Amino acid sequence: MKIEMTVNGELRKLDVNPLSRLLDILRNDLSLTGTKEGCGEGECGACSALMNGLLVNTCLIPIAQCDGSEILTIEGLASSKRGEVLTEAFAEAHSVQCGFCTPGMVLAAESLLRKTPKPDEQQIREGLAGNICRCTGYDMIIDGIQLAAEKGDGLW
Amino acid sequence: MKAEISSSIPRPDGKAKASGLAKYIGDHDYKDALTARFYRSDFPRGLIRNVSVPPLPEGYYHINYKDVSPEGENILALTRKDWPAFAEEEIRYKGQIIGLICGPDPNVVDKIIKGISIDFKAIEPAVTLDDSLALKGGPLVGEDNLLDKITLSHGDCDKAFSEAAETVEGTYETGFQEQLYMEPQGLVAWVENDKVNIHGSMQCPYYVKHAVQEILGPEYKVRAVEATIGGGFGGKEDYPEIMGAPLAVAALKIGKPLRMIFDRSEDMAWTSKRHPSRIKVRTAHDKSGEILAMDIDCIIDGGAYESYSLIVLMRAVFTSTGVYNLPVFNVEGRALATCTVPSGAFRGFGAPQAIFALEMHMEKCSRKFHMESLEFKKTYFLKKGDATITGGKIRDDVVLDKMIARAEEMSLYSHKRKSYKDQPWKGIGMALFNHGCGFTGDGEQRIIKAKAAVHKRADGIVEIQSAAVDFGQGPRTTFRKIVGKILGIPPQEILYSLPDTDVVPDSGPTVASRTIMIVGYLLQEAAKELKSNWKEGEDQRVLKHYEMPPGMSWDQEKLQGDAYATFGWGVNVCEVEVDPLTWETRVTGAWGIYDVGVAIDEKVVNGQIQGGMSQALGYGAMENLTVDKDGVFQQRSMADYMVPTTLDFPRTGADTIDNPYEYGPFGAKGMGEMVHDGGHAAFAAAVEQAVGRDCPRIPLIPETLMEIMKK
Amino acid sequence: MVETLRPRKLDEALTWLSERKALPLAGGTDLMVHFRNYTGTDSLIVRPVLFTDAIDELHSVEDLGDSLKIGAACLLSELENNELVPSLLRQAISQIAAPALRNRATLAGNVCNASPAGDSLPPLYLYDSHVVLASSSGTRTIPLVDFITGPGKTIRTDDELLTHILVSKSQNEKIYYRKVGTRAANALSKLTVAAFAELENNIIMDLRMAFGAVAPVVVRERAVEIIFIGKSIDQVDLDEFRQAYAPHIRPIDDQRSTALYRKEVALNLAGDFIRKIQENL
Numbered sequence A: 001m002k003i004e005m006t007v008n009g010e011l012r013k014l015d016v017n018p019l020s021r022l023l024d025i026l027r028n029d030l031s032l033t034g035t036k037e038g039c040g041e042g043e044c045g046a047c048s049a050l051m052n053g054l055l056v057n058t059c060l061i062p063i064a065q066c067d068g069s070e071i072l073t074i075e076g077l078a079s080s081k082r083g084e085v086l087t088e089a090f091a092e093a094h095s096v097q098c099g100f101c102t103p104g105m106v107l108a109a110e111s112l113l114r115k116t117p118k119p120d121e122q123q124i125r126e127g128l129a130g131n132i133c134r135c136t137g138y139d140m141i142i143d144g145i146q147l148a149a150e151k152g153d154g155l156w
Numbered sequence B: 001m002k003a004e005i006s007s008s009i010p011r012p013d014g015k016a017k018a019s020g021l022a023k024y025i026g027d028h029d030y031k032d033a034l035t036a037r038f039y040r041s042d043f044p045r046g047l048i049r050n051v052s053v054p055p056l057p058e059g060y061y062h063i064n065y066k067d068v069s070p071e072g073e074n075i076l077a078l079t080r081k082d083w084p085a086f087a088e089e090e091i092r093y094k095g096q097i098i099g100l101i102c103g104p105d106p107n108v109v110d111k112i113i114k115g116i117s118i119d120f121k122a123i124e125p126a127v128t129l130d131d132s133l134a135l136k137g138g139p140l141v142g143e144d145n146l147l148d149k150i151t152l153s154h155g156d157c158d159k160a161f162s163e164a165a166e167t168v169e170g171t172y173e174t175g176f177q178e179q180l181y182m183e184p185q186g187l188v189a190w191v192e193n194d195k196v197n198i199h200g201s202m203q204c205p206y207y208v209k210h211a212v213q214e215i216l217g218p219e220y221k222v223r224a225v226e227a228t229i230g231g232g233f234g235g236k237e238d239y240p241e242i243m244g245a246p247l248a249v250a251a252l253k254i255g256k257p258l259r260m261i262f263d264r265s266e267d268m269a270w271t272s273k274r275h276p277s278r279i280k281v282r283t284a285h286d287k288s289g290e291i292l293a294m295d296i297d298c299i300i301d302g303g304a305y306e307s308y309s310l311i312v313l314m315r316a317v318f319t320s321t322g323v324y325n326l327p328v329f330n331v332e333g334r335a336l337a338t339c340t341v342p343s344g345a346f347r348g349f350g351a352p353q354a355i356f357a358l359e360m361h362m363e364k365c366s367r368k369f370h371m372e373s374l375e376f377k378k379t380y381f382l383k384k385g386d387a388t389i390t391g392g393k394i395r396d397d398v399v400l401d402k403m404i405a406r407a408e409e410m411s412l413y414s415h416k417r418k419s420y421k422d423q424p425w426k427g428i429g430m431a432l433f434n435h436g437c438g439f440t441g442d443g444e445q446r447i448i449k450a451k452a453a454v455h456k457r458a459d460g461i462v463e464i465q466s467a468a469v470d471f472g473q474g475p476r477t478t479f480r481k482i483v484g485k486i487l488g489i490p491p492q493e494i495l496y497s498l499p500d501t502d503v504v505p506d507s508g509p510t511v512a513s514r515t516i517m518i519v520g521y522l523l524q525e526a527a528k529e530l531k532s533n534w535k536e537g538e539d540q541r542v543l544k545h546y547e548m549p550p551g552m553s554w555d556q557e558k559l560q561g562d563a564y565a566t567f568g569w570g571v572n573v574c575e576v577e578v579d580p581l582t583w584e585t586r587v588t589g590a591w592g593i594y595d596v597g598v599a600i601d602e603k604v605v606n607g608q609i610q611g612g613m614s615q616a617l618g619y620g621a622m623e624n625l626t627v628d629k630d631g632v633f634q635q636r637s638m639a640d641y642m643v644p645t646t647l648d649f650p651r652t653g654a655d656t657i658d659n660p661y662e663y664g665p666f667g668a669k670g671m672g673e674m675v676h677d678g679g680h681a682a683f684a685a686a687v688e689q690a691v692g693r694d695c696p697r698i699p700l701i702p703e704t705l706m707e708i709m710k711k
Numbered sequence C: 001m002v003e004t005l006r007p008r009k010l011d012e013a014l015t016w017l018s019e020r021k022a023l024p025l026a027g028g029t030d031l032m033v034h035f036r037n038y039t040g041t042d043s044l045i046v047r048p049v050l051f052t053d054a055i056d057e058l059h060s061v062e063d064l065g066d067s068l069k070i071g072a073a074c075l076l077s078e079l080e081n082n083e084l085v086p087s088l089l090r091q092a093i094s095q096i097a098a099p100a101l102r103n104r105a106t107l108a109g110n111v112c113n114a115s116p117a118g119d120s121l122p123p124l125y126l127y128d129s130h131v132v133l134a135s136s137s138g139t140r141t142i143p144l145v146d147f148i149t150g151p152g153k154t155i156r157t158d159d160e161l162l163t164h165i166l167v168s169k170s171q172n173e174k175i176y177y178r179k180v181g182t183r184a185a186n187a188l189s190k191l192t193v194a195a196f197a198e199l200e201n202n203i204i205m206d207l208r209m210a211f212g213a214v215a216p217v218v219v220r221e222r223a224v225e226i227i228f229i230g231k232s233i234d235q236v237d238l239d240e241f242r243q244a245y246a247p248h249i250r251p252i253d254d255q256r257s258t259a260l261y262r263k264e265v266a267l268n269l270a271g272d273f274i275r276k277i278q279e280n281l
Ligand SMILES: Cc1cc2nc3c(=O)[nH]c(=O)nc-3n(C[C@H](O)[C@H](O)[C@H](O)COP(=O)(O)OP(=O)(O)OC[C@H]3O[C@@H](n4cnc5c(N)ncnc54)[C@H](O)[C@@H]3O)c2cc1C
Pocket: A041, A042, A043, C023, C024, C025, C026, C027, C028, C029, C030, C031, C032, C033, C052, C072, C095, C096, C097, C098, C101, C104, C105, C106, C107, C108, C109, C110, C111, C112, C113, C117, C118, C119, C120, C156, C160, C161, C162, C163, C186, C187, C188, C189
């Protein structure tokens, strides 16, 4: 089937299997490989993106449901001012170890900061509850988000 | 005062990873690559009579042991050659690799695999340690199912027990644990100009090269290239060989690039896990409670083949008296074969099991003699000059006292320990441990022979050449800092490409907490030499070879001498509350204080401490992994195998006490694994205080705790 | 490739559904996992799929005075933040999975999935909720207890779509909700307990309790509730209360927990509910 969606601000027209996962379309058809597959079943958050402004797991979304939607992936976010602040804060705070969870974490952080620009530790923990990181124990991810909130004051 | 080098720099690899630019193996676009997938035995034990594969459409391939060339050998070149890369006749565990199906369309490959049927003669599987001891179905290995056995003793243990006023005995058990690196296993293989290339997610490029070389035979050239790697924790130490060897056979036969990226379900079901353990500890005491002797019977579950069981067992046995100086002891260690996925490497490598048994036993003894456990333990602390369990020597200062003082300051351990005596369902526990840095015994000298180089190009740009892989633990940051500091170059400006065995020297595998201490030291020395010899505008390369620190000795036959050049030390504290309605535990505080020599980067080290604590607490509290009657893991998805989320554990208070080591770069020692050695024991000790019962088994999931409480 | 339709109008959806006997897919958080195959391969769904997420009529939460009519396309995250929704139900929803999942998953999907561990079900049972089923030949409204007949089983026929869920608006004072999951967040339930009580001068005017994941369907026993209604709360004997529920709690062993644990803890929590009220008198 034919669908249209806006990905990172750009209108994309695609001919797809309606049940293909948004994750696969992003990675394979659009070469946006920053979105990762950690589990393929909604458990890890590595595949996070924003769909119409909401944080979602792209491994669970049939592409047909994306027709007419707006998708923001890590590539789009990272090239914005907010994304730059977030990714630099993550590097500075050592929120990144192996990095496989990180794009998803950054998206989850973006989604949280949009609602709560100055989150406390508990709010961050709740906002990130669907994103598994096996490396960091999360503490430095929390530091990174707080650092970004501080450095990017006014951006969210 | 902390060393100057410890002050942290932003992670050089941080931004690219956070922005989604770093390329993991699955992100590389191998346009014409065929999908490659294993098919596996669907029964746990027996003899294959026939494998029938549905007719293959054009462009699809079936590869099995018959495709191994006569110059090669159908075997996995791990520590012992007992494990065929492709099963031929004998099957020892459900999920054993029999062959591969390759082809352009993943759907077709999937369908072919689902259509394969295997005719076999079944043999009763021995799934548990008890099955194995009872030789259920007949011996799987040798005559007694023993993969490995080692013993260590000192003094007259029998005499001590016969003269003891009291004896204390306990059996301590730990379960399987899944590494759950976030990036599943993945490799791509292709042949180019007669060279077999393997690109992918691996901790040890040279191990992969070696394993592929062995299966293909000496006439082929082999190259292994690292892609950015999404976590390993030991899980990508052996598995890329297990996966890469058969994949290379297929790539050579088919002549096209092959891409094998595991689905999470395949990864969880069939890759190696941490060895479960059952450790029986007995101590002989005099009237006052003083320990006269310790007798340890340590069994680990090695699974169906040897893999790294001997080395894991050695680490477990050599760690079994921990930070204590016990003059009389006897330790027997056995690795048993069972019909389960061969157990493999996981951060800590036998030490977390041994430390759990030891620390829980020390708790038990202290209760028996009505002593505060920390006071009880202090009597036996090792100090500089003392003998190690293998008759080697503690060569460096032991700063346990300072570490404990820091732990007290941060956690208020003793104060809380006392006050929780009167508060039901609350507890705090402490675990103490050390971890030998680098390979066990003379492995570095005899087997690995590490090399690393610093290269200065004519244009003045400096490059690190090492096969050490950064799977999150930080060498991309720390190596650059070491070399940069010596040469006076900002770390970010130093090049450090992903290791490629055609380019970098063999600095050994990225395992055993050896990267900083061994490879980092070689780089430090190379940088020093380069500096003293720096010639502007010239291309210069300084290669350094590993040398055993002076005075060290090791007898591999008798297992006597310095099993480790030095040790890292740790103090973990954990505080819990137990809900008596649901037996759920809630960790309310966790602290890790370490002697890592010197931290090359404070945040890299603290990140290891916090991440390790999270895994260790997961191991102790929630990571339940059990097998069914066929020896198959029952928790095979992330919905069923529970690793910690953001909401499970609180922030880990992390700190280090400087204690520079002479043969480490800037005084640094190894630390990547020991951060997983004690958190689970501190947790269980805390739960014991909270519930007032012995908790000798982890994971202490609520179901287990309920069972303990209802006894 | 399977046939799919993603209509905006309910009429169109119902016509197509009756023609194709299609599989309704709302958020897909159950279906995409259930029909998932090895990474890189196609979904295992072979039936035509009707996407319900774009149907305009199913997006609203309508206030009917003493009850709410929740559209089948309403997301869990919307309901979690909607103050008209009974707080007990909101509490249960807020503990389902994690934020990203609640941004796709629907209440209707949780109900139609009919898992014994479906977390919205115990609160919905407490409020005597109803479901509205529509087909091209008409609609019917039936009590939720009659709708779900077993694990994964409902009385929905192939041409019917669940269009709405009717929930009472009551906001009770003494509510109790406890999810015992496999970990602190993003966890499936080992068991859940939801309950509320209405008191007047310490006399129990109403008392309701429901248990999830301890039997093939949610356990709610009006007959047990009635035993205690009319009594003074301080006279309820905890042991007697537990015993009254004991025969109805019939859990199983699985990879997430044991029958023994589920039963013991369910009864502990039942007692805890009464004890908490007694303590706060
Ligand atoms: C990672 C993860 C965590 C989860 N955690 C929890 C949890 O903690 N608690 C919990 O209860 N559940 C949990 N779930 C299960 C699932 O998310 C919920 O059941 C969710 O509410 C399903 O809603 P959905 O819209 O995604 O359903 P879908 O997957 O779209 O559909 C589910 C079922 O309902 C049917 N259906 C949907 N809409 C209609 C309709 N209008 N008419 C008729 N039939 C319909 C579908 O055909 C299907 O059979 C989890 C799932 C995942 C993947």
